[in-house]
Amino acid sequence: MTRVVVAMSGGVDSSVAAALLVEQGYEVIGIMLRLWGEGEGAGASTNRCCTLEDMELAYRVADHLGIPFYVLNVADFFKKTVVDFFIAEYLAGRTPNPCLRCNRLVRFDWLLRRALALGAEYLATGHYARVRVVDGRYQLLRGVDPHKDQSYVLAVLGQHELRHAMFPVGGYTKEEVRALARRFGLPVAEKPESQDLCFLADGDYRAFLRRHAPEALRPGPIKDTRGRILGEHQGLAFYTIGQRRGLGIAAGVPLYVVDLDPVENAVIVGTAEELGRRSCLLEGVHFVSGEFPSAPFRATVKVRYRAREIPAWIIPMPDRQARVVLDEPIRGLTPGQAAVMYDGEVVLGLGIIMRTEREPPPEVMETLAASVLA
Amino acid sequence: MAVRTVYMDHSATTPVDPRVVEAMLPYFTEVYGNSASIHRFGRAAAKALEESRRTVAAILGCHPTEIVFTGSGTESDNLALRGVAFAQRRAGRGNHLIVSSVEHHAVLNTARQLEEVFGFEVTYLPVDEYGMVNPDDVGRAIRKDTVLISVMYASNEVGTIQPIAEIARIARAKGIPFHTDAVQAGGMLDLDVNRLGVDLMTLSAHKFYGPKGVGVLYIRQGTPYLPTITGGGHERGRRAGTVNVAGIVGLATALRLAQESRESENARLRRLRDRLIQGILERVPDARLTGHPTERLPHHASFVFKGINGEELLLALDVEGIAASTGSACTSGRAEPSEVLVAMGLPHDWAIGSLRLTLGKSSTDEDIDYVLEVLPRAVARLREMQAVEV
Numbered sequence A: 001m002t003r004v005v006v007a008m009s010g011g012v013d014s015s016v017a018a019a020l021l022v023e024q025g026y027e028v029i030g031i032m033l034r035l036w037g038e039g040e041g042a043g044a045s046t047n048r049c050c051t052l053e054d055m056e057l058a059y060r061v062a063d064h065l066g067i068p069f070y071v072l073n074v075a076d077f078f079k080k081t082v083v084d085f086f087i088a089e090y091l092a093g094r095t096p097n098p099c100l101r102c103n104r105l106v107r108f109d110w111l112l113r114r115a116l117a118l119g120a121e122y123l124a125t126g127h128y129a130r131v132r133v134v135d136g137r138y139q140l141l142r143g144v145d146p147h148k149d150q151s152y153v154l155a156v157l158g159q160h161e162l163r164h165a166m167f168p169v170g171g172y173t174k175e176e177v178r179a180l181a182r183r184f185g186l187p188v189a190e191k192p193e194s195q196d197l198c199f200l201a202d203g204d205y206r207a208f209l210r211r212h213a214p215e216a217l218r219p220g221p222i223k224d225t226r227g228r229i230l231g232e233h234q235g236l237a238f239y240t241i242g243q244r245r246g247l248g249i250a251a252g253v254p255l256y257v258v259d260l261d262p263v264e265n266a267v268i269v270g271t272a273e274e275l276g277r278r279s280c281l282l283e284g285v286h287f288v289s290g291e292f293p294s295a296p297f298r299a300t301v302k303v304r305y306r307a308r309e310i311p312a313w314i315i316p317m318p319d320r321q322a323r324v325v326l327d328e329p330i331r332g333l334t335p336g337q338a339a340v341m342y343d344g345e346v347v348l349g350l351g352i353i354m355r356t357e358r359e360p361p362p363e364v365m366e367t368l369a370a371s372v373l374a
Numbered sequence B: 001m002a003v004r005t006v007y008m009d010h011s012a013t014t015p016v017d018p019r020v021v022e023a024m025l026p027y028f029t030e031v032y033g034n035s036a037s038i039h040r041f042g043r044a045a046a047k048a049l050e051e052s053r054r055t056v057a058a059i060l061g062c063h064p065t066e067i068v069f070t071g072s073g074t075e076s077d078n079l080a081l082r083g084v085a086f087a088q089r090r091a092g093r094g095n096h097l098i099v100s101s102v103e104h105h106a107v108l109n110t111a112r113q114l115e116e117v118f119g120f121e122v123t124y125l126p127v128d129e130y131g132m133v134n135p136d137d138v139g140r141a142i143r144k145d146t147v148l149i150s151v152m153y154a155s156n157e158v159g160t161i162q163p164i165a166e167i168a169r170i171a172r173a174k175g176i177p178f179h180t181d182a183v184q185a186g187g188m189l190d191l192d193v194n195r196l197g198v199d200l201m202t203l204s205a206h207k208f209y210g211p212k213g214v215g216v217l218y219i220r221q222g223t224p225y226l227p228t229i230t231g232g233g234h235e236r237g238r239r240a241g242t243v244n245v246a247g248i249v250g251l252a253t254a255l256r257l258a259q260e261s262r263e264s265e266n267a268r269l270r271r272l273r274d275r276l277i278q279g280i281l282e283r284v285p286d287a288r289l290t291g292h293p294t295e296r297l298p299h300h301a302s303f304v305f306k307g308i309n310g311e312e313l314l315l316a317l318d319v320e321g322i323a324a325s326t327g328s329a330c331t332s333g334r335a336e337p338s339e340v341l342v343a344m345g346l347p348h349d350w351a352i353g354s355l356r357l358t359l360g361k362s363s364t365d366e367d368i369d370y371v372l373e374v375l376p377r378a379v380a381r382l383r384e385m386q387a388v389e390v
């Protein structure tokens, strides 16, 4: 019998994932990860995930399915690799996505390794995404439900991880998954969705930073794009690209945050037009196939988890960098976020947005022109 | 699911012998009186209670009035340490306790509380690489104001049997009360309190096929003792609380049965255990037996495996149907080695990879074969995983 470890959270999706695998005849082992939360050690955990209630639910689901269930404590490792990274990114003037990092380092490395050591062939999660094998290569596909598709946060996976990954609910819509939960008689069928980052006590990342990185509170100037000082900000971490409210400056036209400058500790504001960006530089570029292309290629790009996809040119560069030139300018192109590249329903890979430009630099356009002509 | 299940955690607890259950049953429904009541219902319960006390006293070689029934091994240890320490302080005899550094938490944490909250001074005796206390160290640790010595009979974690009789002679010569936690020795080793020379001794029924939640504290006549569970005059004022007659009947029956089959069962367990130890040391690289190679409990095999985490090994074994235990704990995701193994001088990367396999009545050669098949593979997989850990 093939053994599968399911990462259970006490939520609907991972519970249904476990139930489907049991039904399909796998030998299923449920594992819940105890992540880091504020107030850890002081008694009750105040974070949103892995509360005692979730643990109890996951335990009841496992009991209902007749599978063994273990809770593994990964708090130290999670704090070091995910939470500290989250703080450091904000301090560097970027807006991180900790879920990507968690999937890469905690779920699909720390936990995957333990699953394999337990003799499991696969690690399953409740993500809405799919895996396909084509000519011995593994592809990551979007989940079938366009509203729930979570392939964005899984674009960090590579061939080794996908070879051992299962996403049992990826072929269903959320509604179907809820119906399955009812059919399986799972005690979580009606559980509401949670959206916030799991380690925030109240979903308020600004308050979290105030508590854990008071240095993020360093006030500095608010400038316009020509360098004129218009006011004072409360700390870079409290602003995101595209933000309009809470700037405390009066101007004839609506002003938006268009840039954060960690070197000058300045918030740069500009008009809606100045917010539009067509180009960005990616670092830490990763391709799911494991092969780094050499020539520019077309893809659609998602620049945030919930963003609309935009067609674009991707120009690979040395040192795992790449430039993205979007077909149309968009608002909210934000350093620190991942730009995930798609070819239809296939996830090609991702890179972290490091710098953004209103228009691509001239030499980029030349490279592009040359390669299009070639 | 796992093809078979193998229970190798008899030091954690044992199943209740069906004959013990049988003996207990009438005391839930038919003979339900409170043993402290004067009427016939109470008298019937008291009769069973006193019969049980005589049974236990006969095995311990003591007078029945020296037997106190308690609610667990942990409770007996607590009563013993606090009871003697407080009585001695009240009599102005001193403030100093001696315990070994490899005691069960029931003793260790009680000693710590006496130290931190009640102002006693505590000497924690060192142990050698086998986890054994040197009686000379006991002699050296004794001061004018020493009021109690407590050293366990056999270690739950590494199985080592301590030189109790020798330590008792030293304590006796100085007139210091000596307590031993004999929870792991119950039903297996000689429990004669006079041959051992102890003044207080702890037993717990669930370690020898009796029910959970019943213990014994032997208190030698004349030992300074102040009750720390106060209330009615139960157990001659030494442990208040309505007496758990059914549980005590179970404890006495279980101890008697264990005593009867002790010799033959120990020989059987010893042979199985030696096969297990030898098999594991042959098949698993970088493995060490922990505890004493010969002076150890007949059913007890304990190991450390270099470079792996004991909790993760337990999980891997559980997945294959094998129930075992480890001394290491994962409180925040970081592996913490057991204090006992650290006291024995094991380096961190060995001490976190501990495993305890303890046999019992149900253990068979097939169980040993199965463990010898599964364990080497489980350890190898964990080491592979660890090798790529960043």
Ligand SMILES: Cc1ncc(COP(=O)(O)O)c(C=O)c1O
Pocket: B011, B012, B072, B073, B074, B075, B077, B104, B106, B152, B154, B155, B156, B181, B183, B184, B204, B205, B213, B214, B215
């Ligand atoms: C040496 C030792 N002392 C005390 C105890 C505690 O006994 P109980 O479980 O009855 O509280 C145990 C049981 O784990 C033990 O092994």
